[in-house]
Amino acid sequence: MSKVLVSDPIDQAGIDILSQVATVDVKTGLKPAELIEIIGEYDALMIRSGTRVTQEIIEAGTQLKIIGRAGVGVDNVDVPAATRKGIVVVNSPEGNTIAAAEHALAMMLSLSRHIPDANASVKRGEWDRKTFVGAEVYKKTLGVVGLGKIGSHVAAVAKAMGMKLLAYDPFISTERAEQMGCQLVELDLLMQQADYITLHIPKTPETTHLINAKTLAKMKPTARIINCARGGIIDEAALAAAIKEGKIGGAALDVFESEPLGESDLRSLGKDLILTPHLGASTTEAQVNVAIDVAEQIRDVLLGLPARSAVNIPGFGPDVLEELKPYMQLAETLGNLVGQLVGGRVETLNITLQGELATNKSQPLVVAALKGLLYQALRERVNYVNASIEAKERGIRVIETRDASARDYAGSLHLEATGTLGTHSVTGALLGDKEIHLTDVDGFPINVPPSKYMLFTLHRDMPGIIGKLGSLLGSFNVNIASMQVGRKIVRGDAVMALSIDDPLPEGILDEITKVPGIRDAYTVTL
Numbered sequence: 001m002s003k004v005l006v007s008d009p010i011d012q013a014g015i016d017i018l019s020q021v022a023t024v025d026v027k028t029g030l031k032p033a034e035l036i037e038i039i040g041e042y043d044a045l046m047i048r049s050g051t052r053v054t055q056e057i058i059e060a061g062t063q064l065k066i067i068g069r070a071g072v073g074v075d076n077v078d079v080p081a082a083t084r085k086g087i088v089v090v091n092s093p094e095g096n097t098i099a100a101a102e103h104a105l106a107m108m109l110s111l112s113r114h115i116p117d118a119n120a121s122v123k124r125g126e127w128d129r130k131t132f133v134g135a136e137v138y139k140k141t142l143g144v145v146g147l148g149k150i151g152s153h154v155a156a157v158a159k160a161m162g163m164k165l166l167a168y169d170p171f172i173s174t175e176r177a178e179q180m181g182c183q184l185v186e187l188d189l190l191m192q193q194a195d196y197i198t199l200h201i202p203k204t205p206e207t208t209h210l211i212n213a214k215t216l217a218k219m220k221p222t223a224r225i226i227n228c229a230r231g232g233i234i235d236e237a238a239l240a241a242a243i244k245e246g247k248i249g250g251a252a253l254d255v256f257e258s259e260p261l262g263e264s265d266l267r268s269l270g271k272d273l274i275l276t277p278h279l280g281a282s283t284t285e286a287q288v289n290v291a292i293d294v295a296e297q298i299r300d301v302l303l304g305l306p307a308r309s310a311v312n313i314p315g316f317g318p319d320v321l322e323e324l325k326p327y328m329q330l331a332e333t334l335g336n337l338v339g340q341l342v343g344g345r346v347e348t349l350n351i352t353l354q355g356e357l358a359t360n361k362s363q364p365l366v367v368a369a370l371k372g373l374l375y376q377a378l379r380e381r382v383n384y385v386n387a388s389i390e391a392k393e394r395g396i397r398v399i400e401t402r403d404a405s406a407r408d409y410a411g412s413l414h415l416e417a418t419g420t421l422g423t424h425s426v427t428g429a430l431l432g433d434k435e436i437h438l439t440d441v442d443g444f445p446i447n448v449p450p451s452k453y454m455l456f457t458l459h460r461d462m463p464g465i466i467g468k469l470g471s472l473l474g475s476f477n478v479n480i481a482s483m484q485v486g487r488k489i490v491r492g493d494a495v496m497a498l499s500i501d502d503p504l505p506e507g508i509l510d511e512i513t514k515v516p517g518i519r520d521a522y523t524v525t526l
C-alpha cells in the first residue's frame, strides 16, 4: 500500500480520502532535518503553507510521486526540483478563493473603522469614541493589484459596496477588466489614485518587493494597503517606515517575508497597522474544500490517473485533459512503438496532429508521445511531468505539424522518429472514440489494434512469404494472434504487422531476416 505523509494540519475530510488508497501518517511541525530523514518512505506528501519543501527534501524523497499543496501558492515548494525528479506538484486553485477574498475585504473594513484596536480598548475597560473615528469605503477608489480569482471576487464585492475600481494586471485584457467593472491602469497610476490598495498576485522574482519605498511614496497620505497574497511582495522595512512617518494611512498584512513573524518593527506600530497570522484561507469551508481537492488528486495519482490541477505539467488543465484523454494513450503508444522501431538514440521526433486534432491544444499530446518514446530508456522514471525535460536533456528535437485536411479519421496522430539507426514512422487513430488502431507503419497502410507483443517485417510482397514466416514462428513455438499486410502496390514493398501471444525468443529475429524477401524485422513490446 502507498504511504502518504501529511506534514501540516489538514481537514479530516482529506485524510479520509487518502486513507482509501494509502497509509496516512500525520506528522506536523517537523523540522527540515526530521522531514529529510523520513521522507524517503513516502509516495506522497501533503502540505499547507507551513512546510517548506526544499530541493534537499525532494532529493531525499526517493519514492515521492506527488506533492499536494492544500491551497493556492506553491512558493513553498521547489517546483523545478520536483519537476526534474518527475514528481507531480498539485494545488487547489479555487478551494480558498472566497476565504482569501473575504479576509482582504475584512482587513479593508477593519482598517477603515479601527475595529481591532477599538475592540481591544473596550476589553481593557475604556470607552474611547474619539480615537477610533473611521472612514467610509463608499465612493472611495480601490486599486486591485492582480485581477485573478481572488482579486476578481474582491472587486465584485467592493463594487457592490459602491467603490470605484482600478486594477493593475499586465496579463489580463482591458475588456476582461471592464467586465469586472475595473479600469485597467499602470501600477504607478493605481498607487497614486487609490484610497485602498489590495494585493492579489503570486510571489515571483518580478513581484518580490514590487511595493517598495519608491512605490509607497506614490500613495496618498491617507491611502491604506492590504496584503493577503504573499509576504515579500511588500518591502516590510519600507512599509514600517512609511506608516511610522505618516506617509501613508495604514496597512493590513496577513502574510510576511518570514513566517511565523519574528522580531519586527511591524509589531510596535499602532492602530494604522493590522496584522493577522496568515489567516486568509482559514475558514472551515475553505479548509474542507482544499483538503478534498488535493487529497482527491493525490489519490488519483497514486492510482495512476492524471491530476486535474498539476502546476508542473503545462497545458494539462482539467478541460484540456477531458477533451484529449482518449488521444493521450494513442500518443503514448505511438511514441513507444516508433521509439522501438527506430532503436538506439532518437534525434528528432516529428509529430503531426491530423484532422480534428489539428485545432486542439497539442502540448499534452506531445508530452504523452515523448513519454512513450522515452519509455524504453527510462521505464517508470519517465512520466508526464519530466518527459519534456528528459527529451530536451537527451537533445531530442521535437517538430510539431498540423494537418487539418487529413480526414480518414476524426483525428489521428502521425509520429516520425529519426535516430542514429534510421527513420521510422507510425500513424494511429481511434475507432469509436476509444479503440486505438495503427493505421500506417513506415508509409504502408494497415489497420490493426496494437497488442502487447508485436512483430513488424519490411518485405517484398511475393507468394509464399507469409507461409514461410508462419512456419518459422511455429518452429519456435510462437503463436500468432493476428496478422495483416500493408502494401502500396502489388508485388512491391510491404509491411507485415503480427500480434503474437508471447515475446519473441532470442535469436529468432536473425532467422526471420534470413527468409528470402524479408529485408527487416522488428519486435516490439507495448
Ligand SMILES: NC(=O)C1=CN([C@@H]2O[C@H](COP(=O)(O)OP(=O)(O)OC[C@H]3O[C@@H](n4cnc5c(N)ncnc54)[C@H](O)[C@@H]3O)[C@@H](O)[C@H]2O)C=CC1
Binding pocket: 071, 072, 073, 074, 093, 096, 097, 100, 145, 146, 147, 148, 149, 150, 151, 168, 169, 170, 171, 172, 200, 201, 202, 203, 206, 207, 228, 229, 230, 254, 255, 278, 279, 280, 281, 282
Ligand atoms: N493569505 C492566504 O491565506 C492566501 C493567499 N493566497 C495568495 O493569493 C494570491 C492570488 O491568488 P489567486 O487569485 O488565486 O491567483 P490567480 O492566479 O487567480 O491570480 C493572480 C493574478 O495575478 C496576476 N499577476 C501575475 N503576476 C503579476 C504581476 N507581476 N503584476 C500584476 N499582476 C500579476 C495574474 O495575471 C493573475 O490574474 C496568490 O499569491 C496566493 O498564494 C491565496 C489563498 C489564500
Ligand SMILES: O=C(O)CCC(=O)C(=O)O
Binding pocket: 048, 049, 050, 070, 071, 072, 073, 074, 096, 278, 280, 281, 282
Ligand atoms: O494553507 C494556508 O492556510 C495558506 C493558504 C495560502 O496562502 C494559499 O493557498 O496560497
